[in-house]
Amino acid sequence: MKELLLAAMLAVTPAQTTVNVKVYFSQGHGVPGKVVPVTRTSPHAGVARFAVEQLIKGPTAAERRRGLHSELTGKLRGRSDCGADFSLKIRKGTATLRFCRTVWGAGVGSDARALRTIDRTLKQFPTVKRVVTLAKDGRCLFDQTESGTSCLTGRE
Template sequence: MKQLLMATVLVLSTAQAGQEVKVYFSKGDGIPGKVVAVTRQAPHGGLARFSIEQLIAGPTKAEKRRGLYSDLGGQIRGRSDCGADFSLKIRRGTATLRFCRTVWGSGVGGDARILRTIEATLRQFSSVKKVVALNKDGRCLFDETDAGTSCITGHE
């Protein structure tokens, strides 16, 4: 039974390895700006996690020459409280992305572009209907209101 289970896990994880995912990068300076999809080959089955890792890594040199960029990668600083840049959970249609390192705001435009690229990148997956992006303290990313819950409740 154990061998059958191991074989099943191997087949399922191999089936998703090498699958294409989209990563949405910014183009131009609008608020929240235009996003453009590029494709990446995921080397493992964690497709949503891989796509956010690629968003943080930023566009390739060729993609940069096309005017694509990511405000996100350069804004992540400091020590992690979870051993990685972020944690990601998808439950009941909601993708909750919590950054484990500090994400510095870069102003209204940059913050809006970061949130837009995160949302577009995660919403490509049919299991994701809503995206919640949280900072290291568990507050909505870039939400400076007293409550810090606008991304969860949908209200400011």
């Protein structure tokens, strides 16, 4: 009887779903730079969120030895205003990534590489055609224009 009960419980318990995703890291220091995909296994269905988390975490030691790096690793500072490092919404083909902590830029080249890796990482998903990346204050990340809205309008 115990075996039958255990079998019944296993039959109705959902299996752990894992999904392979790509995380695009920078290689070299060109502008906007070469990006190289690596594979990570998401332990849950929130694959886009997981991919961005991995981009912030950065490459493994073996990947760093191959010359890969993330322009976001170690660049988030201060308190979060949303309880996490970022919020992510995907709606009507647009992924809006808003950092909830301050992201410290390291210059034009580094900033361009960071935006490129975010863009490539999120556009791997078929539901994402466009990526908008916002700073904590709601301005486009690393946008130094007066309006700070170039990522929203597509114009500088």
